[in-house]
Amino acid sequence: MFKLSATISKDVRVLLRDRIGLIFMFGMPILLVLIVTSIQNSTFELVGKNKVSLLICNRDTGVASREFIRAVDTIGFFQLMPVPAGAAGSSLSGAAAADLIHERIRHKDAFLGLVIPADFSARIAARAKSVTGKVQASFGLDSTVNAPDSQDSLPVSLYYDPVLQESFRRSAEGALYSALQLVESKQILRTLYYALNEKALPDSLERQLLNNRTRIDELPAVSRKDNRDLPNATQHNIPSWTIFAMFFVVLSLGSGIVREKRNGSFIRLKTLPTSYAVAIFSKQLTYLVVTLSQAVVIFALGAWLFPVIGLPPLHFPGDWAALIVVTLLCGWCAVSYAICIGVFAQTEEQANGFGAVSIVILAAVGGLMVPSFAMPGSFHLAMSLSPLHWCLEAYYGLFLEGGSLKDVWANILSLFLIIAALQGLSFWGLKRKNLI
Amino acid sequence: MNPPPPGTTQPPAPEPALRISDLSFGYPGQPPIFADFALEVPEDSRFGLFGPNGAGKTTLMQLITGLLTPSRGDIRIFGQPVVRGERRVNKLFGFVPQDLSFYEELSPVENLAFFGAWSGLDRATIRRRTDELLAILGLADVRDKKVAQFSGGMKRRVNLAIGVIHRPRLLFLDEPTVGVDVQTRAAIIRYLKELNSEGMTLIYTSHQLGEAESLCDRVALIDQGRIVAQDALDALLAAHLSSGLEGLFLQLTGKAYRDIDV
Numbered sequence: 001m002f003k004l005s006a007t008i009s010k011d012v013r014v015l016l017r018d019r020i021g022l023i024f025m026f027g028m029p030i031l032l033v034l035i036v037t038s039i040q041n042s043t044f045e046l047v048g049k050n051k052v053s054l055l056i057c058n059r060d061t062g063v064a065s066r067e068f069i070r071a072v073d074t075i076g077f078f079q080l081m082p083v084p085a086g087a088a089g090s091s092l093s094g095a096a097a098a099d100l101i102h103e104r105i106r107h108k109d110a111f112l113g114l115v116i117p118a119d120f121s122a123r124i125a126a127r128a129k130s131v132t133g134k135v136q137a138s139f140g141l142d143s144t145v146n147a148p149d150s151q152d153s154l155p156v157s158l159y160y161d162p163v164l165q166e167s168f169r170r171s172a173e174g175a176l177y178s179a180l181q182l183v184e185s186k187q188i189l190r191t192l193y194y195a196l197n198e199k200a201l202p203d204s205l206e207r208q209l210l211n212n213r214t215r216i217d218e219l220p221a222v223s224r225k226d227n228r229d230l231p232n233a234t235q236h237n238i239p240s241w242t243i244f245a246m247f248f249v250v251l252s253l254g255s256g257i258v259r260e261k262r263n264g265s266f267i268r269l270k271t272l273p274t275s276y277a278v279a280i281f282s283k284q285l286t287y288l289v290v291t292l293s294q295a296v297v298i299f300a301l302g303a304w305l306f307p308v309i310g311l312p313p314l315h316f317p318g319d320w321a322a323l324i325v326v327t328l329l330c331g332w333c334a335v336s337y338a339i340c341i342g343v344f345a346q347t348e349e350q351a352n353g354f355g356a357v358s359i360v361i362l363a364a365v366g367g368l369m370v371p372s373f374a375m376p377g378s379f380h381l382a383m384s385l386s387p388l389h390w391c392l393e394a395y396y397g398l399f400l401e402g403g404s405l406k407d408v409w410a411n412i413l414s415l416f417l418i419i420a421a422l423q424g425l426s427f428w429g430l431k432r433k434n435l436i
Numbered sequence: 437m438n439p440p441p442p443g444t445t446q447p448p449a450p451e452p453a454l455r456i457s458d459l460s461f462g463y464p465g466q467p468p469i470f471a472d473f474a475l476e477v478p479e480d481s482r483f484g485l486f487g488p489n490g491a492g493k494t495t496l497m498q499l500i501t502g503l504l505t506p507s508r509g510d511i512r513i514f515g516q517p518v519v520r521g522e523r524r525v526n527k528l529f530g531f532v533p534q535d536l537s538f539y540e541e542l543s544p545v546e547n548l549a550f551f552g553a554w555s556g557l558d559r560a561t562i563r564r565r566t567d568e569l570l571a572i573l574g575l576a577d578v579r580d581k582k583v584a585q586f587s588g589g590m591k592r593r594v595n596l597a598i599g600v601i602h603r604p605r606l607l608f609l610d611e612p613t614v615g616v617d618v619q620t621r622a623a624i625i626r627y628l629k630e631l632n633s634e635g636m637t638l639i640y641t642s643h644q645l646g647e648a649e650s651l652c653d654r655v656a657l658i659d660q661g662r663i664v665a666q667d668a669l670d671a672l673l674a675a676h677l678s679s680g681l682e683g684l685f686l687q688l689t690g691k692a693y694r695d696i697d698v
Binding site for chain 2: 002003005006007009010013014017018263265266267268269270271272273274275278
């Protein structure tokens, strides 16, 4: 026991004097979690709270185009910017309107621009008449409206800045389609009502027919224990970057083992009446405490610092025992991985290079950087072999789904198997090199 | 010498500090370095092991300390076999490697605390011997400073202190004074003689043959895995009509370069 405590004491001292290692293990992950969460949170706010600037050039003079603009404004997603400012869009030709929008987007005045064509209202009206005629015919009534069959899609042009992500562009497009749908439906309803009753559709009825929307209640589908908190950038990022930080102990622990193997101290250790297993056990304990400290520091940042700097606070899972067990296992897995690298690497450069690159790769295939559902099927095997994936799944089970220990047992079992494999491999490596 | 009285048995002869018999060893894919090698080092001696580069000194030291395993033969330290994985025998000897073998991030006290514990000492003994060693080796004033800041000579003394903290009966020294100044060399040699006078057997290798003459009472010259001469230093010099160890060395091992094949 004294040998172990003396070894732990030595390891802690060596660790505390390794300033670069400490920066990698604590400073870098703290910086990462702050930066990435802030950026992601800004993106969420861009979509959720802030309005997206939308240039609108209305070349139409009819009612439908004004209703369409009102409907777009009502969605609340866009900040409308009419162009040309202070002048009617109807004065512009189609090409001139497109050039103007291009120019304004190039100058970063907005990411999106919309050109409503000169015959927008006329086409909407024609389409409404065409649909009304078909409805009357299908009811067995004589058609009171005469209109050619209008199959043309609505000729509204949406211009966008190419830097805009596709998913974001699709969201904007969807919102604009819903506004168009509303204008079209309104026009069809009015035309149909007039055809049947020979009088205009009353406003009150129009509002009832068009505005009686069913509310969408947004709930996380896998949330346990009736957890109604919506996942946010903090809940996603804190667990993933905590895991990333834990695995980055490879830079200190892995290279420390290599350094010990390569410098003279290792030769002396091998001639002393103590097994190197004591040294490996000591390193496991020491660095397990390091990984737990990393988790405590990053969780504390999320819970107490984030709200102060305007980021969503971290909400801890209800099952604290599960959180402790998962954190311990994630830490142990990270330490086992680092030891394995240290045992097999020949030089510090190998341990650091391979260690850092392999962790970035394992993080990428493990779903820390790209959501696992977005990965191609061929990556699923690699994902299941990444220890970081199982760490992340276990944490998400607790932080995002509000689960308990029994909900993440499958992830814990997978982690155990990976830890056992890494420890076994390290033991074999040490035995083969006659170190234990 | 009187014969033992009738009815009594003669006490067994004391085991030598080191006995190597029938030793064979070679690295995989290379010609053997040792074949049927034998060596005996008496207890309490200051034994010098010398030879040109590539003679097999370091390999022999690694075989004796259990860092390498012989393909055949027997190595015993005070009668106890050196067996891979069996660490009891490791308590009997200390090793001062040529490389500085400690943690430069730590102080001398912290290094001695760690290596003392690994040598099987308790906390109180470590503390007492640390104080003694640092005082003897002139490191008491820098006991809590990081070794990384030390001069080469100071580091050599830390290296030596760690090797002897558990007071081994047999001490292996692989070039313990390489790269140090004259003062440090003299202090180390003086201290090694003190240890020997207290009963510690020394086995020493070096290329500093002048230093070896002042330290060793017995020497063996090895070349190409064979002992070419072995005796008390005075007897050996007299037998070869040589005035010094360096002359004897060149006489027995030749003047050609001993570069290894690369």
